[in-house]
Amino acid sequence: xxxxxxxxxxxxxxxxxxxxxxxxxxxxxxxxxxxxxxxxxxxxxxxxxxxxxxxxxxxxxxxxxxxxxxxxxxxxxxxxxxxxxxxxxxxxxxxxxxxxxxxxxxxxxxxxxxxxxxxxxxxxxxxxxxxxxxxxxxxxxxxxxxxxxxxxxxxxxxxxxxxxxxxxxxxxxxxx
Numbered sequence: 776x777x778x779x780x781x782x783x784x785x786x787x788x789x790x791x792x793x794x795x796x797x798x799x800x801x802x803x804x805x806x807x808x809x810x811x812x813x814x815x816x817x818x819x820x821x822x823x824x825x826x827x828x829x830x831x832x833x834x835x836x837x838x839x840x841x842x843x844x845x846x847x848x849x850x851x852x853x854x855x856x857x858x859x860x861x862x863x864x865x866x867x868x869x870x871x872x873x874x875x876x877x878x879x880x881x882x883x884x885x886x887x888x889x890x891x892x893x894x895x896x897x898x899x900x901x902x903x904x905x906x907x908x909x910x911x912x913x914x915x916x917x918x919x920x921x922x923x924x925x926x927x928x929x930x931x932x933x934x935x936x937x938x939x940x941x942x943x944x945x946x947x948x949x950x951x
Contacts, residue, residue, distance in 0.1 A: 859901075
């Protein structure tokens with residue numbers, strides 16, 4: 776009896792790993808399931824291949840998708856901002872935060888420039904981080920950024936296996 780339990784366990788283990796399983800009936804009429812081929816004298820053999828059952832999901836976890844939808848992140852930076860803007864980008868990338876980067880020196884429209892001026896009180900303060908309607912942070916201070924991003928539901932570190940979205944290069948300010 777113990778021999779059959781071991782063979783059954785091997786058969787089920789093979790099923791669990793997506794391997795091939797052989798079904799055959801021996802000369803005594805006993806049905807066997809094994810992960811290896813039956814003896815050569817067995818005439819009727821059924822070979823079955825079972826694959827593992829997986830569920831495809833998107834690369835981005837649901838909670839991050841919700842954070843992006845509810846609190847989209849926008850970084851305002853310029854090409855001549857230097858170390859603070861580089862540190863800001865690196866911080867968002869390290870956390871795996873999907874964000875849109877905008878250059879207030881080369882706005883897409885006059886309205887966009889006016890909105891930026893309203894946010895900063897008329898100045899050109901960069902980096903500037905918007906976390907949806909939740910928070911606006913002027914300048915770069917890692918602890919403040921972490922607090923705002925945590926509150927919005929973003930992960931504290933990049934999720935393994937995900938890649939940050941490619942970002943367009945920041946356009947330099949036009950020469951005056």
